[in-house]
Amino acid sequence: MNQLALSPFVESQLAALPDSGIAWLDAARREQLAAFAEAGLPGTRMEAWKYTGLRALGQRRFATGDAQAAAREVDVSAFALPGVDGPRLVFVNGAFRADLSALDSLPQGVELRPLSQALREDAEPLRFLLSRHEPEQGDAFVRLNAALADDGVLLKVAAGAKPAAPVHLLFLGAPAEGDVAWHLRHLIELGEGAELSLVEHHAASGEQRHLGTACADIVLRDGAVLHHAIFQDAAEGASLIRRSKLQLGARAAATLHVLELGGALVRHDLQAELVGDGAHFTTRGVFKVHGRQHVDTQLAIRHRALHTASDSIWRGVADQRGRGVFRGAILVAPGADGSDANLGNKNLLLSDQAEIDTKPELEIYADEVKAAHGATVGQLDERSLFYLRSRGIPLPEARALLTAAFCRAVLDDLPNTALREHLAGLLTV
Amino acid sequence: MLKIENLHARVEGKEILKGLSLTVNPGEVHAIMGPNGAGKSTLGNVLCGRPGYEVTAGSVMLDDVNLLELEPEARAAAGVFLALQYPVEIPGVNNTYFLRTALNAQRKARGEKELDSMAFLKLVREKLKVMQISDELLHRAVNEGFSGGEKKRNETFQMALLEPRLAILDETDSGLDIDALKQVSAGVNALRSPERSFLVITHYQRLLDYIEPDFVHVLADGKIVESGDKTLALKLEEHGYAWVSERAPQAAGARA
Numbered sequence: 001m002n003q004l005a006l007s008p009f010v011e012s013q014l015a016a017l018p019d020s021g022i023a024w025l026d027a028a029r030r031e032q033l034a035a036f037a038e039a040g041l042p043g044t045r046m047e048a049w050k051y052t053g054l055r056a057l058g059q060r061r062f063a064t065g066d067a068q069a070a071a072r073e074v075d076v077s078a079f080a081l082p083g084v085d086g087p088r089l090v091f092v093n094g095a096f097r098a099d100l101s102a103l104d105s106l107p108q109g110v111e112l113r114p115l116s117q118a119l120r121e122d123a124e125p126l127r128f129l130l131s132r133h134e135p136e137q138g139d140a141f142v143r144l145n146a147a148l149a150d151d152g153v154l155l156k157v158a159a160g161a162k163p164a165a166p167v168h169l170l171f172l173g174a175p176a177e178g179d180v181a182w183h184l185r186h187l188i189e190l191g192e193g194a195e196l197s198l199v200e201h202h203a204a205s206g207e208q209r210h211l212g213t214a215c216a217d218i219v220l221r222d223g224a225v226l227h228h229a230i231f232q233d234a235a236e237g238a239s240l241i242r243r244s245k246l247q248l249g250a251r252a253a254a255t256l257h258v259l260e261l262g263g264a265l266v267r268h269d270l271q272a273e274l275v276g277d278g279a280h281f282t283t284r285g286v287f288k289v290h291g292r293q294h295v296d297t298q299l300a301i302r303h304r305a306l307h308t309a310s311d312s313i314w315r316g317v318a319d320q321r322g323r324g325v326f327r328g329a330i331l332v333a334p335g336a337d338g339s340d341a342n343l344g345n346k347n348l349l350l351s352d353q354a355e356i357d358t359k360p361e362l363e364i365y366a367d368e369v370k371a372a373h374g375a376t377v378g379q380l381d382e383r384s385l386f387y388l389r390s391r392g393i394p395l396p397e398a399r400a401l402l403t404a405a406f407c408r409a410v411l412d413d414l415p416n417t418a419l420r421e422h423l424a425g426l427l428t429v
Numbered sequence: 430m431l432k433i434e435n436l437h438a439r440v441e442g443k444e445i446l447k448g449l450s451l452t453v454n455p456g457e458v459h460a461i462m463g464p465n466g467a468g469k470s471t472l473g474n475v476l477c478g479r480p481g482y483e484v485t486a487g488s489v490m491l492d493d494v495n496l497l498e499l500e501p502e503a504r505a506a507a508g509v510f511l512a513l514q515y516p517v518e519i520p521g522v523n524n525t526y527f528l529r530t531a532l533n534a535q536r537k538a539r540g541e542k543e544l545d546s547m548a549f550l551k552l553v554r555e556k557l558k559v560m561q562i563s564d565e566l567l568h569r570a571v572n573e574g575f576s577g578g579e580k581k582r583n584e585t586f587q588m589a590l591l592e593p594r595l596a597i598l599d600e601t602d603s604g605l606d607i608d609a610l611k612q613v614s615a616g617v618n619a620l621r622s623p624e625r626s627f628l629v630i631t632h633y634q635r636l637l638d639y640i641e642p643d644f645v646h647v648l649a650d651g652k653i654v655e656s657g658d659k660t661l662a663l664k665l666e667e668h669g670y671a672w673v674s675e676r677a678p679q680a681a682g683a684r685a
Contacts, residue, residue: 382480387516389505393531393534397530405521
């Protein structure tokens, strides 16, 4: 390996490999870190990173973890969400905070704890998930995360269990003495016929420029149902790179509502594998960028079983010098006959300097498949704007009103009414 | 109240209004008639400040306010209302929310207290009664999926709620069957008052059977070529606009 080629970013992350005392885990981590160091950060010549340049990030150094994370003062009540009053797991700068979490009286059939605790108590059941190689060769952040993440969320819902209250996962960035990089690994599993409502919430407790990475593996066994809302409102200067991977068994159904509002550099690889017959995957998402924000969503849905269905509606809004990137890729694998795939991405450009790059992809290798996809980029309708202004609504308000209306459809079928109204309100500003 | 003098306006570089002058006093209803392409709709849009309509000469005063200097929203707050020929559908924006936002924006601009939702709903109920329309339209998105008649009724309802001093009706009769026309006209008539003036832009005399004007003006080639009382509309109905264009060169010639 050529040491001279290491970017400041890569170099800063090689410093501290966590020592778990678990031989197989430490070996896997060493291997992942070596592979990360060798490949470095991907360049824009790689298709998956074509529209998201990492050169500036590569020049920055981050401390690996925040040693003071446990002592950071955070008012957790400021991040309460309407309609979200179940168990809560809180991380501050990537460190689990038992004092801020609410894990007493977990509903029947729900196992929810930090990954670090599970590893301490009995690591063996996690061996398969944490030691195997990622099939996506070459994804730098997945490797980095596999090497350095020593905590995360472990959430299991027993077969048939249907806890009523939504689980709130809160990831907070808090100001520290320098820029911190944190890495979290989440393992979530819904047993057969289980049903769970989950809120993944990224927020800022003060301005900072940290980098967070998170890799989530979400498994839905046959007939399981997941309602997953992701509300990303990270600090203006924060970088957040996530990969969520879902696997859906037979007749399992996952519905994701995603709101990307914050962050400076945000990337989300959202991958769904529909491996069981009749699995159903629905996504509704909005990304809204302004200033110099860069938000990149890479949605990949793979139909691998009979009569699987996916339905995705995404809206993007870019103002000022903001840049939004959306790739929506659907694969219908050989044998996934009778699949039904739908994907639409509409975007609004609110300024001359804003940019949206959207790319739908469709690959079909099966028979009797219904598939539709489309992407558009446009501007606010002048006639509508004039109509609102002619009734007395000033231009900035008229623009905000129409922009919110444009995004609104994405939230329409979020079942949690209180949460829906709260998030809809955030789209109006 | 409204005083338009020697108004010239261009759309996409083409001169449409060519020296239009008109004075409207409080409480008066003026009908603007004319053949297609005469500049009728341009007049309404210019008065409301629609982007793309460029005024090259002349003045428009509403009392002592120079309307041409104001943004469209400021003209609305000053009391100008345009009922559109083709009201725009705005999916995702609830009609009630839209109306309250508009009314409160106008009140704020005029330095009046904004209405809370209770006070607003009370006002809405009053106006619904006066206009004799059901509240069903209020729960839907603005004009989305409305029939032609519903859209025009919604425009009239907005007018009732916003209480403009100058209401401009742009081809309000277009696309309406006779029942809808009667209903919309009744709504407009209910809003007539000594303080409120109307500019009724129409191609056909039919609307004026229901909304009786105090004055009728004929607009041809960008200016008013003939003015009179409501009997002028009947003459037009009888003779057609050709009758006006025959007379128009004389009018132009007389001035030259």
